[in-house]
Amino acid sequence: MRLLLVEDDNHVAAALSAVLKRHGFEVTHARSGEEALQALVPEGPGFGVVLLDLGLPDQDGYEVCGKIRKRTSTPVIMVTARSDVRSRIHGLNLGADDYVVKPYDTGELLARIHAVSRRTVPEDQVTGAEDALRLGPVHIELPTRRVTVDGAVVQLTRKEFDLLALLAQRPGVVFRREQIISEVWRTSWEGTGRTLEVHVASLRAKLRMPALIETVRGVGYRLVAPAV
DSSP states (O other): OEEEEEOSOHHHHHHHHHHHHHTTOEEEEEOSHHHHHHHTOTTSOOOSEEEEESOOSSSOHHHHHHHHHHHOOOOEEEEESOOOHHHHHHHHHTTOSEEEESSOOHHHHHHHHHHHHTTOOOTTTOBSOTTEEEETTEEEETTTTEEEETTEEEOOOHHHHHHHHHHHTSTTOOEEHHHHIIIIIOSOSTTOHHHHHHHHHHHHHHHTOTTSEEEETTTEEEEOOOOO
């Protein structure tokens, strides 16, 4: 997933970009409000999330957020040292989707990025109604929990279906193992790692598409949308 990082401090941006890239994000760095707005032109590459630091050199961060919201529905997470409730409310009223206060935990930031990004699905990756997902030959019907590949029904267990549906909602996004365990098994990570590996292997075999679910070593898994 492409992420636009708006941060005027090059050292902070470099460190954060390195972490984000290790978790599967393609990061574009904008050093000012003007650079951020130029990157968000309609003919641009398109981003899954904007990470917006409010302390910018050329424009007020809140003003930039308002301009971003007027030109795109891309989720915006504000990053700031201002922790008072009034500042957070002001940012949310301008259209921000979430608000992170410095200093923040990297794991929490990643979780918030995944959370806001799941609210929107890129039209070029997933098509269909809200109750169905289509990724190349794979068709997932959410209400009936039915999965087909090239029209042939694939029988999945309840957890296999839940795992596939979770990954399919955000193709290309890396889901951390802890996050998958929490959302699919509703439990903690400890002692459940082997179960997740078994379910991933079973899905690859049943769908006969071993490359569909990619292992991101040391992090988790992501679904690779098949070429149409």
